Amino acid sequence: MRTTRSPRPVRRRTALASAVAAALLLGGCGAEVESDTRTSGKVTVKRCGEPVAYTTPKRAVAYEGGSADKLFSLGLTEQVHGYVMPPANPPVSESPWASEYAKVKMLSDDLLNKEVVVEAKADFVVAGWNSGFKDERGITPEILDKLGIQSFMHTESCFNYPGYPEKVTPFEALYTDLRRLGTIFRVEDRADKVVDGLRKRVEAVRSQAPKGDPAPVFLYDSGTDQPFTAGSQVPPNDIIAAAGGRNVFDGLDQRWTQVNWEAVAEAEPEVIMILDYGDLPAQKKIDFLRKSPHTKELPAVKKNNFFVLDYNEGISGPRNIDGLEKFAKYLRSLGD
Template sequence: MPPALLRSAACSLLLLVPALQVQAADNDGHYPLTLDNCGTQIRIDAPPQRAVSIGQNTTEILLSLGLADRMAASAVWIGEVPDALRADNDRVPRLSSTVPGFESVLGKRPDLVAAQFENDVGPQGRIASREQFASLGVPTYLSPTDCVGRVYGGDTNQDGARTRAFDMTLVHREIRELAEIFNVPERGAALVESLQAREADAVAASAGTPPDLSMVWWFSSAELSGDAWVAGELGAPGYIMKRLGAHNIIKSNEEWPAVSWERIAALDPDVIVLGEMARRNFPADDINQKIDFLEHDPVTREMSAVKHRRFIVLDAQAMNPTLRTLEGLEIVAKGLNALGLTGKRLPDEAP
C-alpha cells in the first residue's frame, strides 16, 4: 500500500485503537516501564491486555510465558505449534498464517504489537513502520534476534546477513524483556533457566563428535533443481553446529544464501539437515520432495551423505533464531547419535 493510503487507513482506524492507560495497573511501581528495544525507546504504561504477535517465535514465547489470555491475535506462521502449547494457541485468534494487513492488525485494538522480524514491522515493514504504530498510541517490540548483529541487504538479500554470530542469549533476552513488559518476570526467569539446563544436557549427550564432521542445512528452494537456500555460518544452525562440535561447509555471513547443488556436492558434506515445514510456498517445502530430489538427481545422489542416508529432519522453525533453536540442538544431537557419529569415526559404508 502506498504511504499516503497507509496513513489514510491508519487515521480512519485511529478510534479503534485504545489509548494506553497512563496509570500503573498495580501499586508495585513496575510501570511505567521504558525499554531500549532495537534502537527505539518504548514505554509501557500498563500490562498489555490485547497484544498482537507477528511471527511464530514471538507467539510461542508469549504462550510459553502463560500469556494466551492477554493476546488478541497472532500472525506469520511457518509450521505447527508444539503440542505443549497447542491448547493455549487455540484460544488465540490467527489473523493470517502469512503477513497480515495493517488494518487487520489495528482492527484487533492492540495495546502492544510484538514482532519477530523487522521486515514486518520496521523502516520498510511489510505491515507498517514502528512510527506508524506509535502515532496511534501502540507500542511495538521487536525481537533482539532480528536486530542485534544483523543487517538487511535489500531486494537481493531479503533474509539479511549477520555481523556477529547468533547465540541463545538473544532469545533469553527476548524472554526476559517480554516477561518484564507483561510484569511476569518470575515466569521469564524460570523459562530461561529450563532452556539453559536442556542445552547443557544436549551438548553433553553429543560428546565425541568427530572434529572434522561437516554439515549443510537445507531450508528450501524456489525450484528443486535450482539454487538451495542453505544456512550461513552465523545464524541458528551455525550456533547449533558450534555447540555440537561440527562445522558448516558454507562460508557465508548471509542468513540463508542461495547456493548451487554443484557447489554443495563438490564440498560433499557428511550430514544434511533438512527443514520440514507446514507451509507450501515452494515444492522444496515438502520434506518428501526434498529427499526424493536428493536421491535421484544425478549431482546430489553422488554425495556421501545421500548414499549413506545421513539425513536429519528438523522443523524449519528450529532453523531460525528462535525459542525452538534449542529443540533443534536436541534433535540434531540425537540424530548424530542415531547415525553413529558421536564418539565414533564416520563410517566408510552405510550400515
Template sequence: MKKRWIGGFIMIALIGLLLAGCGTADQETGETEEAEGTGSQEETGTAEEAATDFEALTLDNYGREVTVTEKPTKVLTLGPNTTELFIALGLTDYVIGNSLKNHSRGPLPEYEEEYAKIPELTYGSATREAVTTSGADFIYGIDWEFGGEGLDVDELAGLGMTTYMNSATSLEEMYQEIRDIGKIFEIEEAAEAYVADQEARIAAVEETISGEEPVKVLVYDSGGDGVFTAGGTNFETLLIEYAGGRNVFDDITDQQWTTVSYEEVLARDPDVIVVHDYDSPSLEQKIEDIKNDPALSQLEAVQNERFVAITLESVLPGNRMAYTVETLAQGFYPNLFN
C-alpha cells in the same frame, strides 16, 4: 363491651408488631445495601490502583528504544516462534492474533490446546490493514515482518501500538528477549525459570557430545537454481553449533539466508543435510528432490540418507532453543543418544 374492647386492643397490638417488623427489615436492607456499596467502591479502588501500579519501562530492542508505559492487554504475535513463546510463558490470554502459520507445522504437543485458542490474524505475513485494524496495543514479531515492504514501526506507534522485534542472533540475545517480556508482563520469575531450563537442557547436550568431532552440516531450505540455505549469522547456525555441528556455509556472514550453487555444495561435502519442514513442498518431496538431483545425489550424505528433518519454527529464535539442539544432536550423533 368488655370482650369487644379486649379484641380491639389485641388487633392494635398485632398491627404495631407488624409495622415494627417492616421497619427493622427496611433498616437491615438499607444497611446491607450500604455495606455492598462500600465493598464495590473498595474493589474499584483496588482495580484502579493495580492499573496505575505498572512502572514504565524503557528497553533496548537491538538498538531501538522501546518504552512501555502500561501493561499491554491486546497482543499480536507475528511468527509461530513468537506465538509459542507467549504460550510457553503462560501469556496466551493476552494474544488476540498471530501470523505466519505458513511457516509452521503446528505447535509442540504440549502447547496445542493453548495455541488453538489464539485467533489467526493472517495465514502468511501480517498485512498493514490486518494489523492497523486489529485493536492491538503491543506487537511481538519476527524482524522480517517489519521495514521494507513490511510493517512500519513508526506508523504503528502513532496508532498506539508498541512494537518489540524478535531478532536474536545468539542465545544471550534470545534470553534477554524472554527477560524483557517477563518485565513487560510482570512475570519475571517465570521468565527467569524458563531461561534456566533452556540453559540446563542445552548444557546437558554439550556434555553428551563433548570430545566429538563437529559434523559438517548443509541446511536445505529449498531448491531451484541452487540451494537456499542459512548463512553464518543465522540463528540456526548457532543452534547447529550447540548440537555439535558446523554449518558448511558459516563463512557467509553478510546474509542470514542465501542461495548457493550446487557446485559449492559438492565442494564442501557435508556429512549431514538438515531439511526444513514447512508448508509446501512437503518434507518428503524435498528429500525426493535432493535424491533425484544430478549434483546433490553424488553426495555421500545423500547416498547414506543422512537427513535430519526440523520444522522451520524450530530454528527461528524463540522458545524452542533446547528442543532444537536436542533434536539436531540426536540426528548428528545417533549412537550417543540411542
C-alpha cells in the same frame, strides 16, 4: 516448557528495590527499568538496538509460531489477543502450547499487515524484521509507533535492522527476547526460570556431543537453481554447533541466504538438515537432492544422512531447544 496450563501473570512489583533489581538482572540483555516506573507505568526495553518505553500490553498480536510460543512460554496467554499464522507454518495443534493457541484468536492465515493489527485493536505486536515487519508491506515498528501501537522484534532478526542493528548469537537472542518480554509484561521472575531451563537443556546436549572433528552439516531450506540455506545468524547454526556438528556455511555472517551448488559440493557435508515447511514436503526435498547432479554424490546423500527440522524449531523460539535435542540424538546415532 511443555506445560499446557498457563499460569496467571504474577502481580507486578512496585517497590523501587524490585525495579532496581530487575534492571541489574536484565541489563546484560538490554532491558532497563525506568527510574520512574511506579509513576509512569512504563519500562524501557531495547527493540533491537533502540531503547523504547513500554506500557504493559493487554492485547498482544503474535506473528508466526516463534512469537506466539515465546509469549505462551512466559504464561502470557491472557494478554495475547490473537495470532497471524501464514500457510508456511505447521499447524498450531503440533505446538507444545496447542491449548494456549486454542484460547486466543487466529486473526489471519496470511502475511502480517497493518490492517489486521489495527482491526484487532492491538496494543503490542511481536514479529521479526524482514519477515513480519517489512517496509515493502507497509508495516514497520516506525509505522506502528505513529499509530500508537507498541511493537517488539526478535533479536535474532535485528542483524540488519536499519538504524538500530543488534547482533548476538541465535540462542543468546532467544534468551534475550524472553527476558525483554518478561520485563515488558512484568513477569521477570518467570522469564528467568524459563531461560534457566532452556540453558540447562542446551548444556546437557553439549555435554553429550560426539568427540572429535564436528560433522559438516548443510541446511537445505529450498531452491533448485541455487540453494537457500542458513548462515551464522539464525538458530540452526547454534543447533548444529551445540549438537556437535558444524554448519558448512557458518562462515557466512548472514541470516537465511542463497549460495551455489558448487560451494555445497566443496563442503562435502556428512549430514543434510532439511527445513520442513510450506507446501513442499521434506521428502520431496530429499528426493530432489538424491536425483540432482549437484548433490547426488554428496557424502550425506550417499549415506542417506538426512535430518528433518520442523519450521518452528528452526525460527527463533523456545522450540529451538526441542530441535536441538532431536538433532543431537540423531547425530549421536550416526556414531553407533
